[in-house]
Amino acid sequence: MKAHVDVEWWKYLFDETYLLTDARSVCDEELTRREVDFLEETLRPNQSDPILDLCGGQGRHSLELSSRGFTDVTVLDYSQYLIDCGEKRAGREGLDTVFIQGDARDTGLPSQSFKFIFVMASSFGYFAGDEENRKIIIEAFRMLMPGGKLLLDLPNREYALQNFRPTSLHxxxxxxTVRRKREMEDDVIYSREIVMSAKRGCIRDQKYLTRLYSPAKISNMIYSAGFSSVTCEKDFMSRDGKGDYGSMTNRMVVTAQKSGG
Structure with missing residues (x-):
């Protein structure tokens, strides 16, 4: 499977079918509220602080923040479909969340323009090699104000290795119905997702990957980008025992701070 995963798979996966197959995570309003509660408790932002939801999809976390009174929230994602979905919801709900289509490795946004940046829901590690993943951290460092903080929500590598499931069905x-087949090699999980409709037949047969990071390895990567402090917390929003949620089953949160401020 490894040789057949398009390195740009992430440009094509996140569409209306994704919102259907992953709805139990990415469209779960109660889960979103709990995750935003955690963001507030961990980062402790003021409501006027500029916040960037990087690789933020349809902006479910940012829209929740905006609904709570945060006034300077931006979502950046590559998927134009998800950006459009987020903008439509913001319009319906009268929220001023800003949505931008772009590449997280080179956003084009101004330097030192955000107090907080977060990457939620295992949206980091879409490249098999470290170099491209590191570019996202370097870009986040550039965009953060002195004293600003970065939060990454990642798959828990230790849990993933100990509980690896080569197949899942839900x-x-x-x-x-969604069937996933998985292979693991060198801390990369290669997945094939087959989505079948009883009425229409096969509506998706797509391959993708997730790069796993240990606390030590991701900390070293973050420090090498220039951050002054890094902390890791395992078992974030664990769904262990509740079914196979893939990379969302058991997660690790990494928080880093840029010096100064």
Whole structure:
């Protein structure tokens, strides 16, 4: 499977089918509220602080922050479809969340323009090699103000290695079923997702990957980008025993601070 994963798979996966197959995570409003509670408790932002939701998809965390009174929240994601979904919801709910389509490795946003940047829901590690993943951390460092903080929500490598499942199956609704096949090599999980509709047949057969990081390795990567402090917390929002949620089953949160401020 490794040789057949397109290095740019992330440009094509995140569409209307993704919102269907991953709805139990990325469209779960109660989970989103709990995750935003955690962001507030951990980062302790003021409501006027500029915040960037990097690789933020349809902006579920940012929209929740905006609904709580945060006034300077920006979402950046590569998927134009998800950006459009977020903008439509913001319009319906009267929220001023800003949505931008772009590449997290080179956003084009101004330097030192955000007090807080977060990457939620295992949206980091989409490249098999460290170099491209490191570019996202370097870009985040550039965009952070002195004293600003970066938070990464990652798969828990230790849990993933100990509980690796080569196959999974879950039913989305009466019509759609999702089957995933996985292989692991050198801390990379290569996955094939097959989405079947009883009415329409196969509606997706897509391969993708997730790069796993140990606390030590991700900390070294973050320090090498220039951050002055790094902390790691395992078992974030664990769903162990509640089914196979892939990289969202058991997670690790990494928080880093840029010196100064």
């Amino acid at each position: 039913r989305v609704n009466d019509d759609v």
